[in-house]
Every structure is written in C-alpha cells, then in structure tokens.
Amino acid sequence: MLLSSRTPRTAALLAAGVSLAVLAAAAPQSATPLGVGDRLFPHLGNPGYDVQSYDIAFTYQGDNSKPLDAVTKIDAQATSMLDRINLDFSHGTVHSVKVNGLRADFTTKGEDLVVTPTRSVVQGEPLHITVEHTSDPVPGKEEIGWVRTKDGLAMANQADAAHRVFPCNDHPSDKAYFTFHVRTPKELTAVANGRSVSTTRAGDTTDWTYRTEHPMATELAQVSIGRSSVLRREGPHGLEVRDVVRTEDVKTLDPWLAETPAQIAWMESKVGRYPFENYGLVIADATTGFELETQTLSLFERDLFTRSEYPRWYVESVMVHELAHQWFGDSVSPRTWSDVWLNEGHATWYEELYAQEKGDRPMEKRMRAAYGASDAMRADGGPPAAPKSPAPGEKISIFRPVVYDGAALVLYALREEIGKEAFENLERQWVSTHRDGTATTADFVALASQIAGRDLNGFFDAWLYGKKTPPMPGHPDWKVEPVKTAEK
Structure with missing residues (x-):
C-alpha cells in the first residue's frame, strides 16, 4: 500500500465494518472470538486449521448500494481437534453454514463467525466449509473491504478488511489459492486475481471465473466490477499484462499503462523474475487516498493519472511502488503485521531507486531528509519493526511514515553497512528463498548475516527496534533533528 502524498501519510483510512447480522439457531453460548495472537491485531486470524483454498461466488445486480449474494467455500x-470453528466475517448476513456436508449451527462474537459442526473435527482431517451469505458494499461506521466506484465495485482489504467481504482466515500467515465466480449484468465486466478460466454469457447476465496459480493472503484479494475495458499487452518473457479501466478512460490512461512492461523489466533487473502468472492495474474512479498492491492486479485511483500537477517521474515511481510489492509483500508475505516494514520499506526503496534512475531524483537526498526526521517518525509510529498499534477505529493507521521512509532508511543503512554487492545479493535471495510463502524480520536478519559473513543482530536491533536512530554508516555528517514536543 502507498498512502497518497496527496493526503497526510498518517491519515487513517477507516478499515473495519459493522456488526454481523445473522439468524442462528441453537447457537452455543460459550462462543468467543479467537485470533492467531498478532501483536497489532489480536483477534485477526483463527487457530486450529490451515486453509488450502477459497472458492467464492458473488452475484452483483448492478447496484453498488445493495448487498451481493455470495457463497464462500473453504477447503482446509x-x-x-475442533469442537468449534472460528472464521473472520462481518458486515454481511449469514444464511447457512455446512461443515463437511452437514448443516452446522453458528453465531457471532466480535468480528468472528463461530461455527459448531455436527461432530467434532479431528486433527489432520480435511475440513470443507460452505457459507451462504451476503456481502454488503455499503460502508458501516468503519470502511474498506468493498470500494464503491462510480461504475461499480473494487476491493481494498488491507490490512484488516477481507472479512468484511467474505468469511475467511483473515491473516497473511495463512495463504491459500483462490477461485472467484462473479455474475454481473451483461453490460458490466468483472476481473479478479489470477487467470481467466471462463466467461459465459446467458440472457441478461455474464458469469466470470478467475483462479490464482499461486497462494495469496486474504488482504490481497481483488474483484473489480464495472463498465470496464481490459487492455492487454505483453511483458517480459511473454508475461500477460492486463489492465482494467473504465471504457471511457481508455484513450486517456493507455499511455500510462503502456509503461508497465518496461517497469516489470526494470524490477526484474534488480530482484529477479516476476513471481506471478500475470500483472496489471485496476484504475478505479473512486477516492481512497491510497494505491494498493492487490496480487497480480494492483488498485489505483484514477486521479493519480489525470491530475496535471503530478510530474511524470512521480506517477511512474508510484506505479513501481505497487509493482515492487508483488515481490515484497505479495509473493513473500509478512508472517505477522509487525513485519510490515519488510513490505513497505522495500516498496519505498524501489520507488525511490526508480525515481533516481528514471527521474533524476537522487535517493540520497530523500534518505538524508528521512534520516533527519527519523526520531520524529519513531516517536509517532514506533520503531520500524515494532510499530505502534493502530488508533482506535482506525486500523489502517499502522501505515505510518516509519514503515515507509523510516523502513527504507533501514535498507539504505544496511547497504552502506554491507556494501552494494552484498545488499543486491540479499534482495535476490530473499524473494527467491521465500517465494509463495511468509517470512519474518528474524528471517531477514538471519539471511543478511549469512550473506554479509558476520552477525548483524546488533545492527538490526538498533535500526529496527531502537527508539532513537543510530548513526548512519558512511555519513557521519548526517544529523537527526530533535523531536518537537507539544507545548503545555
């Protein structure tokens, strides 16, 4: 995610939903919300099972103010041993739940859908869950999940909002394969993560099916519905590049989108081959305040490309930021949300490197400015690898400046510490070693130490967890600005 510089980076995007309305018969009274113990989101995710795949069907009637009918099937x-199964889900109505083919009782607690199967599920047993439900695109007291555009819908599920769209194990540590089925009125187009499997038109509706070829975190799911055209071109090695834009915007936006294949080639020259089956941009006619790295199909605001005050180098570097996330954050996902600096720090790093190489915007200048502001960023948001918890009701507020420029500054210091050659080797080995998986800060520290040939734990402890910014290697003249305190 890149919070737009057009709004304050510390601005909070509302990222939750409203209480789930259900009709539950004989619901257990002892149901409790569970979680996988994430420090920043204690009730996110659920223990006791490992999801292998999701198969999700949406029926969209053409009105983005009305709930979509949906069926979510989960293979896990x-x-x-499970007497009850917790799923993350809110902001929709559950009609029925089946577990391994048998109807199950269900209730809600917090933002959990708590299911009681007819019989307990034993350890190691396959788990097939089917939930018939609605998916409400109208924001509640807190937003994000579905984004309502001028001509339809798109998704923005980071960090804590996929479960406002469909029942799931909503934590990046449990990646899975996805299949999406979307039924729309015949005049609309639906596009989702992965490859197109089929498109079937019958009467006044069209059925669209897409499937991912690589596992994906729930927060990276994307379904776009609208009066759209899909623009196709070829990237490096014959890679399929497809972009989704409003049909009336094709002429305006196509020159920007034509830059994507070269940007992919540039990223491949830095870190290795693109990790997925295809790539492209969904350009939404909506105001979100951010761009988002949904897997294979990044979400962008239309305004980024149409407002004349944004210089070309800036727009292209933002495009590269989300592209870089396909390696850092999507292919290699964070094991916990405290590891988010690995996502945003790397995406910011390659955004800056691209601006330097293609737009003559020296990275050192931006890094020196970030160094000066680093203590203030840490005071506001915590150290890069131990960010402060989100503000109440503002879960997206974990995306503070310290996990962007503050985290990129850590990478700059690391390159100065171990040298350019070792740093570039580290980057390539990181995305290769952990491709299609999850990884932690400790994993990154261990790999960096291995490549550098020395223990870097002390270096990383200071840079990633210190309240104060350490001296910058190779730049003894760089100074950190004192943190201003509020007057009493």
Whole structure:
C-alpha cells in the first residue's frame, strides 16, 4: 500500500465494518472470538486449521448500494481437534453454514463467525466449509473491504478488511489459492486475481471465473466490477499484462499503462523474475487516498493519472511502488503485521531507486531528509519493526511514515553497512528463498548475516527496534533533528 502524498501519510483510512447480522439457531453460548495472537491485531486470524483454498461466488445486480449474494467455500485441514470453528466475517448476513456436508449451527462474537459442526473435527482431517451469505458494499461506521466506484465495485482489504467481504482466515500467515465466480449484468465486466478460466454469457447476465496459480493472503484479494475495458499487452518473457479501466478512460490512461512492461523489466533487473502468472492495474474512479498492491492486479485511483500537477517521474515511481510489492509483500508475505516494514520499506526503496534512475531524483537526498526526521517518525509510529498499534477505529493507521521512509532508511543503512554487492545479493535471495510463502524480520536478519559473513543482530536491533536512530554508516555528517514536543 502507498498512502497518497496527496493526503497526510498518517491519515487513517477507516478499515473495519459493522456488526454481523445473522439468524442462528441453537447457537452455543460459550462462543468467543479467537485470533492467531498478532501483536497489532489480536483477534485477526483463527487457530486450529490451515486453509488450502477459497472458492467464492458473488452475484452483483448492478447496484453498488445493495448487498451481493455470495457463497464462500473453504477447503482446509484441521491442525488440532475442533469442537468449534472460528472464521473472520462481518458486515454481511449469514444464511447457512455446512461443515463437511452437514448443516452446522453458528453465531457471532466480535468480528468472528463461530461455527459448531455436527461432530467434532479431528486433527489432520480435511475440513470443507460452505457459507451462504451476503456481502454488503455499503460502508458501516468503519470502511474498506468493498470500494464503491462510480461504475461499480473494487476491493481494498488491507490490512484488516477481507472479512468484511467474505468469511475467511483473515491473516497473511495463512495463504491459500483462490477461485472467484462473479455474475454481473451483461453490460458490466468483472476481473479478479489470477487467470481467466471462463466467461459465459446467458440472457441478461455474464458469469466470470478467475483462479490464482499461486497462494495469496486474504488482504490481497481483488474483484473489480464495472463498465470496464481490459487492455492487454505483453511483458517480459511473454508475461500477460492486463489492465482494467473504465471504457471511457481508455484513450486517456493507455499511455500510462503502456509503461508497465518496461517497469516489470526494470524490477526484474534488480530482484529477479516476476513471481506471478500475470500483472496489471485496476484504475478505479473512486477516492481512497491510497494505491494498493492487490496480487497480480494492483488498485489505483484514477486521479493519480489525470491530475496535471503530478510530474511524470512521480506517477511512474508510484506505479513501481505497487509493482515492487508483488515481490515484497505479495509473493513473500509478512508472517505477522509487525513485519510490515519488510513490505513497505522495500516498496519505498524501489520507488525511490526508480525515481533516481528514471527521474533524476537522487535517493540520497530523500534518505538524508528521512534520516533527519527519523526520531520524529519513531516517536509517532514506533520503531520500524515494532510499530505502534493502530488508533482506535482506525486500523489502517499502522501505515505510518516509519514503515515507509523510516523502513527504507533501514535498507539504505544496511547497504552502506554491507556494501552494494552484498545488499543486491540479499534482495535476490530473499524473494527467491521465500517465494509463495511468509517470512519474518528474524528471517531477514538471519539471511543478511549469512550473506554479509558476520552477525548483524546488533545492527538490526538498533535500526529496527531502537527508539532513537543510530548513526548512519558512511555519513557521519548526517544529523537527526530533535523531536518537537507539544507545548503545555
């Protein structure tokens, strides 16, 4: 995600939903919300099972103010004995739940859908869950999940909002394969993550099916519905590049989108081959305040490309920021949300490097400015690898400046510490070693130490967890500005 510089980076995007309305018969009274113990989102995710795949069907009637009918099928494996199964889900109505083909009782607690199967599920047993529900695109007291555009819908699920769209294990540590089925009125187009499997037109509706070829975190899911055209071109090695834009915007936006294949080639020259089956941009006619790296199909605001005050180098570097996330954050996902600096720090790094190489905007200048502001960023948002918890009701507020420029500054210091050659080797090995998986800060520290040939734990402890910014290697003249305190 890149919070737009057109709004304050610390501005909070409302990222939750409203309470789930359900009709639950004989619901258990002892149901409790669970979580996987994430420090920043304690109730996010659920223990006891490992999701292998999601199969999700949406029926969109053409009105983005009305709930979509939906069916979510989850194939998982139990990792412990389960008398109850918790799913993350809110902002929709559940009609029925089946577990392994048998109807199950259900209720809600917090933002969990708590399911009681007819019989307990034993450890190691396959787990097949089917939930018939609605998916409400109208924001509640807190937003994000579905984004209502001028001509339809798109998704923005980071960090804590996929479960406002469909029932799931909504934590990046549990990646899975996805299949999407979307039924729309015949005049609309639906596009989702992965490859197109089929498109079937019958009467006044069209059925669209897409499937991912690589596992994906729930927060990276994307479904776009609108009066859209899909623009196709070829990227490096014959890679399919497809972009989704309003049909009336094709002429205006196509020159920007034509830059994507060269940007992919540039990223491949830095870190290795693109990790997925295809790539492209969804350009939404909506105001979000951010761009978002949904897997294979990044979400962008139309305004980024149509407002004349944004210089070309800036727009292209923002495009590269979300592209870089396909390696850093999507292919290699954070094990916990405290590891988000690995996502945003790297995306910011390559955004800056691209601006330097293609737009003559020296990275050192931006890094020196970030160094001066680093103590203030840490005071506001915590150290890069131990960010402060989100503000109440503002879950997106974990995306503070310290995980962007503050985290990129850590990478700059690391390159100065171990040298350019070792740093570039580290970057390539990182995305290769952990491709299609999850990884932690400790994993990054261990790999960096291995490549550098020395223990870097002390270096990383200071840069990633210190309240104060350490001296910048190779730049003894760089100074950190004192943190201004509020007057009493």
